[in-house]
Amino acid sequence: MSLRQVGKEGGYRILLPALMLVLAWAGLGCAEPSGVAGLSHQEALRQGEAMYRFGILPSGEPMQAIVQGDIPVDGTMFSCESCHLRGGLGALEGKIITLPTNGRELYKPYIKAAEETLPKWGSMHPSMQPKELRPAYTDETLARVLWVGEDPAGRVLSYTMPRYELDERDMAILVYYLKNLSAELSPGVDPTTLRFATVYSEDADPQRVEVMLGVLDAHVRANNGQSRLQERRAKEGPFYKKKKSTAYRKWTLERWVLKGDPSTWPDQLEEYYRKQPVFALLGGMVPGSWQPIHEFCEKNRIPNVLPITDYPVISGSDWYTVYFSKGHYQEGEGAARFLRTQDEETRSRPIIQVFRDDLRGQTLAKGFRETWQLLGQSPAEERPLAAGAELDKGLLGGIYAEHPSATVLLWLEPRDLEAIKIPEQGQGRVLIGSARMLEGHLGKIPETLRQSLYLTYPYRLPEDMAKGELVLRSWLKMKKLSLSDLRVQSDMYFVGWMLAGVTMMMENDFFRENFLDAIDMMNDETYAIVTYPRLSFGQGQRYASKGCYLIQLGPGPQPELIPRSEWVIH
Incomplete structure (x- = not known):
């Protein structure tokens, strides 16, 4: 019998005894x-984890499953994580729960009440105990629901839940992973305390560090x-006592100060973490790459x-930052999408990137280069300048002599543009x-240059900041800052x-993966942030502000910022 033919009529029982032997295998005692x-x-x-997160079998092949009763799908399209999230605590998407x-949740009865609001069962009369919607899962019934979609109470789950075609060994591995997923609270948590740390280097701007702290x-x-x-509430009865105690x-907030060359920082971080594990890092500041x-x-x-x-790490797969x-x-990136x-x-005009050959110039040029290529455009010509070299004032003349119609990206400092x-x-x-x-030098940019110069601006426009700034000032005042x-x-803030x-x-x-899953499920935020127009979150998204304006400068020593584009989304 193929796994696709296994049904609640009893076919799954052919596989379950073998599955239980596999689950019991290896090192009892x-x-x-x-x-x-x-x-x-x-x-x-x-x-x-590879099965749960990516839909990949131990063999390296994709898992296979059936959805909507008769539609075969590749497990990489319907991984467990895509619906139940990395930490396995589930999600709410529209009307879908x-x-x-x-x-921890599967192997106990599911009741129609939030557990943390209940006193211990022994203190409740049976008539008051909430209804049990399903018994606790066992290894056997968990395999059964993954194979055929029927839970321990005999309830058939929605057909949007895949029915996985797994042999007994692969099923045993997946069941074992689920039993251990978010099973013990993460490091940095104890019954009374949630420990955090913030990281900064000794060469970071001390005034900015002090402000951050x-x-x-x-x-x-x-x-x-x-x-x-x-x-006080904990003394009022079992409901608050349960909530307070659990x-x-x-x-707490630890300070992890990094010293010396960045090549030594990994060892310093490991030592800080060895001495005092923390649940998460908050904020942080170093002058170079993160x-x-x-x-x-x-x-x-x-x-x-x-x-x-x-200088964040640009990655499509890393998850924890x-x-x-x-x-x-x-x-x-914004300049490329604007063009x-x-x-x-x-x-179709030639594009020339001019930049100082340092971390900032290289990063700006890389953002344009990789995005422009992703958009299917011809590569731009690049002209890096030595970090400390004097700028040739005839630079643009030479470029336009070669390419009269060129669009030039000048990733340069104020002294260069002046x-x-x-x-x-x-x-x-x-x-x-x-x-x-x-920043701080906009008024020094020559008026003749302002007529042609567009600037990437990744913040909220000044005229739109007043309301958020008022909220921030009020909060700071309450905190005596x-x-x-x-x-x-x-x-x-x-x-x-x-x-x-x-x-x-x-x-x-208090599981780290659940912490990040909860962040991913946040609504877009415009009210509690002053500096960005919008912070957007979503499953696996790791860059909350997603674009920039292209602006020009008005006249005078304190020039108005004039938007020349809508918010350009990456």
Whole structure:
């Protein structure tokens, strides 16, 4: 009988006895987890994770499944994670509710009440106990629901739930993974405390670091100040006592200061983590690339929430760090998408990228290069300049002599643009630069250059910031802080605002994957952030602000920022 033919009429019983033997196989009586199907504990989890997250069998082939009763699908299209999320705690999408698939929830009865609101069963009269909707799963009934879609109560699940075509060994591995998924609270959590850390380097701007810490500390104090109310409620009866003892946690915030060369940072981070494991990293600040911290978090599966960095790691698959944006890369990306929307004549002109051969220039150029290529356009010519070299004032003249109609991207600093001259043959040609590179110096850009120069601007426009700034100022005043760095304080205000909501949403499920899943399920936010027009979240999305404006500068020493595009989405 093929697995596709297995049904609730009894065919699954052919496979279940063999499955139970496989589940019992390998090292009974060992003190350490023994694994399953002849695999070690870690290898079984690795293979099970590939099945759960990617729909890939231990053989390397895609899992096969049936949906809607008779439609065969590739398991990579319908992985368990896509509906039940990384942590297995389920999700809500419109009217569709996906229930938890982790062992802690599956292997206990499902009742029609939120467990944390209930006193212990022994203190309730049977007539008051909420209805049991299904008994606890066993290994056998969990395999059954995955094969044929029938739960321990005999209820047939929606046909949108895939019925997986797995042999008994592969099923044993998947069941073993689900039993261990979100089974124990993550490091950094104990019965009373949720521990966080923030990371910054000793060469980071000390004033900005102080501002960042001031806002984060204020959030910690605000959260912990609620403990008095929670403790009073805990004395009022079993309902609050249950909630207080299982869900509420005080916060602590460690400082992890990185010293010396970035090549030594991974070892420093590992040592900090060895001495005091934390649940997640909040914010953070280093002057260069965030890559060492990013890789540490990926390796140890530690969430890193919204660091302040211009140089995030650009990845389509890494998961544990959530960034405000792609930083300077996003500006290059925005320039490419802006040019792609122009008319055919403009798009067909030669494009020259001029940039300083340093981290900032390379990142801007890379953002444009990779996006322009992704959009199917011909490669731009690149002219890197030595980091400290004097700019040739005739640079544009030489470019236009070779390419009279060229669009030139000038990823250059204020001192360069102050000195640059536009030759007669370049009048009216489009130049693109970075507003972030020119911050504090916009009024020094020559008026003649402003007529041709478009700037990438990845923030909310100044005229749209008043309402959010008022909210931020009011909050800072309540916390006895003054407004001294709008962007840092706005960003860290949002981190704490988001953290309060997400930890409440997690209830007592303090698993790192659930923490990030909860962030992914947040609504788009425009109110609690001053510096960006919108922060958007979604499953697996790791860059919350997703675009930039193209602006020009008005006249005068304090030029108006004039938008020349809508928000360009990456």
